[in-house]
Amino acid sequence: MRLKGFVKKETLQIIRDPSSIAIAFVLPIILLLIFGYGVSLDAKRIPIAVVVEKPGPETNQFIAGFRRSEYFIPKHMRTIQEAMKAMKKAQVNGVVWLRENFAREYHRKDSPPISLLVNGVDANTAKIIEGYVQGVWLNWLEQHGLQNGIHLKIPVQVGYRIWYNPEVRSRNYLVPGIIAVIMTLIGALLTALVIAREWERGTMEAMLVTPITAREIILGKIIPYFILGMGGFMLSFLVSIFLFNVPMRGSFLLLLGSSSLFLLASLGMGLLISTLAKSQFVAAQVSIVVTFLPAFILSGFIFEISSMPWPIQAITHLIPARYYVSILQSAFLAGDIWKIFIPNAVALILMTIFFIGIIHKKTRKRLD
Amino acid sequence: MRVMSRIMALIVKEFLALLKDRKGRLVIILPPIAQLIVFGYAATFDLNHVKFAVFNEDRGIAARDLIARFEGSKAFDLVANLQSDQQITPIIDNRDALFVLHIGQDCTRKLLSGGQCTVQVLVDGRNSNTALLILNYVREIIYRFNEEWTANHGLGTLPSRLDIRAWFNPNLESRWFIVPGIIALLSLVVTLIVTSLSVAREREAGTFDQLLVTPLRPVDILVGKAVPGLVIGLFEGTFILLLTVLWFRVPFTGSLLVLYSGLVLYLMAAIGIGLMISSMCSTQQQALLGGFLFLVPAVILSGFATPIENMPPVVQKITYLDPMRYFLVIVRRSFLEGASLDVLFNQFWPMAIIGLVTLAAAAWFFRHKVY
Structure with missing residues (x-):
């Protein structure tokens, strides 16, 4: 009964300050739209300078490969100096350079070089460009060989299949990942200030003199925000599936279950910040620092965890989003894989218990 | 004032x-x-210690050489040698390996008789950027292998070379x-x-x-x-x-x-x-x-x-x-x-x-x- 009244009071507070509702419903929409439409690691239509010092049939055929490729926009330039200037001005990301004696050496079978100079500042894009240029080059070798009746001998060839995401749409893994970031923000932002606010306004002391117990205070702070947060999750889920056409290969129930576990962990983290900080100002500062960036960088959502040095990998285990990202990517793209779901879900439960345990201890102390 | x-x-x-x-x-x-x-x-987008498994059906030297190159790469860590193709799906599903290198039966024999051999690479695409990077690393290793194989077996040279250099950040x-x-x-x-x-x-x-x-x-x-x-x-x-x-x-x-x-x-x-x-x-x-x-x-x-x-x-x-x-x-x-x-x-x-x-x-x- 007491709990019911307390939940009602919290709910009224949520309704009075629309910022909580905005956190649950406006924030996810804005972030999903930006991520879904804006963010992509699929480099396409890369501007690249092409310098052919002495055009001929061999070089024309090679260059045609770039025009056909959806990955490049070739820009013809007359001299390498001109091309390098364009690269310095960041007008092109790379330069393909066929020197004057290319055709002559080619016919003498001297294996003349085709130079590719890439701008290495963005190393990731540079590597992707290298891969694409190699593809164009191998294509040309094969075609050219066939036309001239030379059986080209590339001994080992690579056949590949990319599972779960055969068309390599980066949106398919970025959108599930952003749900983890969104849920981290929703959970922590909703609750980061609520206990600190009570301390600051003195209403916590007022509550201490009522018969309400610490457990009821914590539950009363979690229940309404949990409902709000799950609303935010449903919204994100629907947008991902219907607007961004991310495939959903696992079962919805499992996803819902793990999302509620994760939301509890995030709400717990927010309440913990709030309990320890005791002032809204510090709580807000802490939540800016500990929520977004760790969930963005250390969760495995953009940067591969297994490639990080081991001490950093150890730190990632402290980030609840890490477990959720793993579940999300499998649930959306692969299906119900219990060997991934169970350990990650257990980790989320343990983190929730840990957070709530500390909050309980700290709140009770003050009640004494 | x-x-x-x-x-x-x-x-x-x-x-x-x-x-x-x-x-x-x-x-x-x-x-x-x-x-x-x-x-x-x-x-970092660089790959280190990416776990991979090998399903090798070829007992010849080319396969051994190829696998040794993968094992020697700083980017990759071999975690399992698979014995059948039924093992491929679970190891990728469970993320125990991010890719599986499959070398078919007669690879070495085909190569020695001057033919070609295709190796299959099956990659976990749940993180598609990592998948693309893995493929790039794989191609790089195979490219080196091919260069040396053709040189050592008197198969001549490729009609042209691709010479890649990165500016401002040479090691990318x-x-x-x-x-x-x-x-x-x-x-x-x-x-x-x-x-x-x-x-x-x-x-x-x-x-x-x-x-x-x-x-x-x-x-x-x-x-x-x-x-x-x-x-x-x-x-x-x-x-x-x-x-x-x-x-x-x-x-x-x-x-x-x-x-x-x-x-x-x-x-x-x-x-x-x-x-x-x-x-x-x-x-x-x-x-x-x-x-x-x-x-x-x-x-x-x-x-x-x-x-x-x-x-x-x-x-x-x-x-x-x-x-x-x-x-x-x-x-x-x-x-x-x-x-x-x-x-x-x-x-x-x-x-x-x-x-x-x-x-x-x-x-x-x-x-x-x-x-």
Whole structure:
């Protein structure tokens, strides 16, 4: 009964300050739209300078490969100096350079070089460009060989299949990942200030003199925000599936279950910040620092965890989003894989218990 | 003179508000340093120790040589030798291996008789960027193998060679790209921590109304609120910069003057946005939400982790409003390319405009609450 009244009071507070509702419903929409439409690691239509010092049939055929490729926009330039200037001005990301004696050496079978100079500042894009240029080059070798009746001998060839995401749409893994970031923000932002606010306004002391117990205070702070947060999750889920056409290969129930576990962990983290900080100002500062960036960088959502040095990998285990990202990517793209779901879900439960345990201890102390 | 001393008093008061509380001090000073170190190591697109499994049906020497090359690569760690193709699906499903290298039965025999052999690479595409990078590494290894195989077996040379060189970052270390970016990231976070709550906090406590009835003009209040952000931002920016050069050993080839002019403009723009958000809000909860509604898109659309060129044209236009976009270019190109002021000029003035507009808006909102 007491709990019911307390939940009602919290709910009224949520309704009075629309910022909580905005956190649950406006924030996810804005972030999903930006991520879904804006963010992509699929480099396409890369501007690249092409310098052919002495055009001929061999070089024309090679260059045609770039025009056909959806990955490049070739820009013809007359001299390498001109091309390098364009690269310095960041007008092109790379330069393909066929020197004057290319055709002559080619016919003498001297294996003349085709130079590719890439701008290495963005190393990731540079590597992707290298891969694409190699593809164009191998294509040309094969075609050219066939036309001239030379059986080209590339001994080992690579056949590949990319599972779960055969068309390599980066949106398919970025959108599930952003749900983890969104849920981290929703959970922590909703609750980061609520206990600190009570301390600051003195209403916590007022509550201490009522018969309400610490457990009821914590539950009363979690229940309404949990409902709000799950609303935010449903919204994100629907947008991902219907607007961004991310495939959903696992079962919805499992996803819902793990999302509620994760939301509890995030709400717990927010309440913990709030309990320890005791002032809204510090709580807000802490939540800016500990929520977004760790969930963005250390969760495995953009940067591969297994490639990080081991001490950093150890730190990632402290980030609840890490477990959720793993579940999300499998649930959306692969299906119900219990060997991934169970350990990650257990980790989320343990983190929730840990957070709530500390909050309980700290709140009770003050009640004494 | 009187005005100056009043503003000074306000600045001192703002610093006290930020730093007098031990917890508050810790929040402003500790996380940026810790995060630079952690993120600097974490945020890399280079692959290390990627787990892979081999399903080898060929007992010949070519397969052994090929597998040895994969094992020898720093990027890959062999975790399992599979005995049947039924084992492939579970090992990828469970993420015990990120890819499986499958060499079919007669690979060596075909190669020795002058033929070709196709090896299958099955990659986990749940993170499609990692999948593409894995394929690139795989192709690189196979390319080297082919070169040596053709040379050793008298098969002649390929009709041409592809000679790849990377400028400004010869080893293509993505750390050189990401760590300078973290300078921009953390300066933004620190500035927002300092500014985005400052007015809302006083509004909530009621002290902002008192401030408004003092002889201080809105401009004076603005200066008082902005200076701590600038000082703390510059201080931490410098510290992070030093760590980037001394700890992460990213070469700095540009001009400090260019970098610092960029940093000051960037901080002014960030302060302007932070104060504008803060002065539009009446509670800290709202300001916190506002801060995040700016911070998260600003980081995501800045080009920090995913290139702006990959975004659709409409979104690319939105990024012009993001000060981080400009400063990222300045800091990255200063570090790696040693870019000069004339090359970077177009990154400077937009930040100045963003700063001026938002600072003016903040001052206006001091007396015109939105909500």
